[in-house]
Amino acid sequence: MDVDRRSIITNLFDINALKIGTFKLKSGELSEYYLDLRVIVSYPKILKQICSLVSTTILQDEANTKNQVHLCGVPYTALPIATVVSIDTNLPMLIRRKEQKTYGTKKLIEGEYSCGDDVIVIEDIITSGASILETVTDLEKSNLNVSKIIVLVDRQQGGMQRLSERGLKIKSLFNITEIVTILREEGKLSNAVYQCVYNYVINNQIQPAKEFEKPLRTKLGFKERAELLETSKIAQRIFKISLEKKSNLCVALDVDTADKLLDIAEKVAPHICILKTHIDAINGVTDATINNLQLLAKQYNFLIMEDRKMADIGNTVKLQYKKLVHWADIVTVHSVSGGMMLKGIQEVINENAESLDSRGVFIVAELSCNGNLISEQYIKETVKIAEEYKDIMAGLVCQSHDVISSPSLLQLTPGVNIKNANDNLGQQYQSPSDIILTKGADIAVVGRGIYQDDNPAEAAKVYKESLWNTYLERVSNS
Numbered sequence: 001m002d003v004d005r006r007s008i009i010t011n012l013f014d015i016n017a018l019k020i021g022t023f024k025l026k027s028g029e030l031s032e033y034y035l036d037l038r039v040i041v042s043y044p045k046i047l048k049q050i051c052s053l054v055s056t057t058i059l060q061d062e063a064n065t066k067n068q069v070h071l072c073g074v075p076y077t078a079l080p081i082a083t084v085v086s087i088d089t090n091l092p093m094l095i096r097r098k099e100q101k102t103y104g105t106k107k108l109i110e111g112e113y114s115c116g117d118d119v120i121v122i123e124d125i126i127t128s129g130a131s132i133l134e135t136v137t138d139l140e141k142s143n144l145n146v147s148k149i150i151v152l153v154d155r156q157q158g159g160m161q162r163l164s165e166r167g168l169k170i171k172s173l174f175n176i177t178e179i180v181t182i183l184r185e186e187g188k189l190s191n192a193v194y195q196c197v198y199n200y201v202i203n204n205q206i207q208p209a210k211e212f213e214k215p216l217r218t219k220l221g222f223k224e225r226a227e228l229l230e231t232s233k234i235a236q237r238i239f240k241i242s243l244e245k246k247s248n249l250c251v252a253l254d255v256d257t258a259d260k261l262l263d264i265a266e267k268v269a270p271h272i273c274i275l276k277t278h279i280d281a282i283n284g285v286t287d288a289t290i291n292n293l294q295l296l297a298k299q300y301n302f303l304i305m306e307d308r309k310m311a312d313i314g315n316t317v318k319l320q321y322k323k324l325v326h327w328a329d330i331v332t333v334h335s336v337s338g339g340m341m342l343k344g345i346q347e348v349i350n351e352n353a354e355s356l357d358s359r360g361v362f363i364v365a366e367l368s369c370n371g372n373l374i375s376e377q378y379i380k381e382t383v384k385i386a387e388e389y390k391d392i393m394a395g396l397v398c399q400s401h402d403v404i405s406s407p408s409l410l411q412l413t414p415g416v417n418i419k420n421a422n423d424n425l426g427q428q429y430q431s432p433s434d435i436i437l438t439k440g441a442d443i444a445v446v447g448r449g450i451y452q453d454d455n456p457a458e459a460a461k462v463y464k465e466s467l468w469n470t471y472l473e474r475v476s477n478s
């Protein structure tokens with residue numbers, strides 16, 4: 001241990017930041033000691049000493065980061081720390097409001113940022129990790145990417161592990177065992193007090209809290225999920241192809257001509273489980289284009305999904321769907337007009353059940369674009385509709401891991417790009433591992449990241465391997 005770290009620990013003890021005795025924690029649990037880092041604002045030299053350790057840690061790690069990085073202190077104790085570190089490192093700061101404003105901008109996060117920017121969260125102490133998670137959740141809701149969490153002191157009760165299991169990178173500068181060990185060596189704590197704190201840590205490991213529980217859907221593998229009684233035939237088809245091809249990649253071929261569609265489709269075909277089209281946006285599409293696409297789908301074992309996002313009254317959606325059911329294995333629908341449009345689709349599927357392979361829908365619960373109008377209530381109602389029409393439901397198009405709990409439904413998540421963080425029309429991108437681990441996607445949609453690449457076949461292979469390996473990691477860590 002170098003002198004600075006040791007002196008920080010003794011200085012903290014000298015200003016009474018470590019209190020021995022019985023204290024009630026935020027969770028209501030009793031603790032045999034209490035760390036009160038709020039006092040450091042009264043000791044500028046110690047505040048400076050601690051902040052320079054945080055700054056050095058950040059600058060070492062962030063040397064090669066290309067993304068814009070912000071700092072955000074968990075309110076309130078870490079706010080002055082984040083401010084000093086921001087000045088030291090020249091990294092801009094964001095402030096998370098504890099309560100969202102009901103007037104003016106109604107902002108949850110104050111400060112200037114762009115969607116997809118990285119944020120380093122700074123916190124004074126971690127016990128269960130629940131407070132940190134509140135800040136992380138609000139930052140993620142604002143489409144920021146929490147790239148790292150730095151905590152001054154880990155109470156070693158399991159919080160660090162829980163946040164890592166949630167896919168977050170977290171580092172602590174000190175832990176409580178190290179602190180009491182140094183203080184005992186320095187003659188500031190007796191053996192008895194040292195032993196008391198040590199025993200407390202051993203005997204007070206926190207049990208998994210609800211906010212840390214991963215939904216069963218993300219813990220189970222595709223094979224087990226395909227075998228569930230409730231899983232629809234269309235979802236079973238997707239699971240089966242994914243397992244056979246070791247691919248959870250859906251490519252979105254939003255190209256401008258039918259020739260390009262077929263050309264790139266053939267190149268990426270070996271690596272995908274679903275090929276997604278906006279066929280009404282492509283020039284020169286004929287029956288022959290559709291036939292050729294279907295031939296490729298058979299030859300290379302993938303499904304075709306027309307991303308039409310239908311949203312009209314039941315009767316109109318039924319008429320529209322009749323034009324798609326013959327070639328599109330899956331279509332997308334918005335839930336805005338309620339369950340009746342799914343009834344229309346269900347009727348068409350049942351009428352064609354004998355002549356066609358199983359068909360179904362993905363229903364849109366959330367959108368990946370900045371400024372969309374979808375609310376929490378809309379998402380909840382969408383999930384209810386999906387449950388009601390489970391027999392034709394492949395799953396939901398959404399952006400958060402906690403929208404779908406049922407393992408029989410698939411989460412399809414667009415907005416994946418390895419090279420870009422956004423486009424200039426509101427699209428927001430995440431990396432493959434963020435999409436699968438943090439956002440909870442089962443199938444990821446990649447469009448421009450593949451079809452605009454100089455070598456779409458190679459790009460599709462790279463995305464496929466990265467997405468599939470992350471899915472395997474998710475299941476094996478559960």
Ligand SMILES: O=c1ccn([C@@H]2O[C@H](COP(=O)(O)O)[C@@H](O)[C@H]2O)c(=O)[nH]1
Nearest residue numbers: 252366367368414415427445446447448
């Ligand atoms: O919330 C949504 C729903 C659908 N999409 C569609 O996915 C692709 C994404 O393409 P990129 O080129 O990778 O941005 C596109 O077809 C969208 O219509 C979405 O992006 N977000």
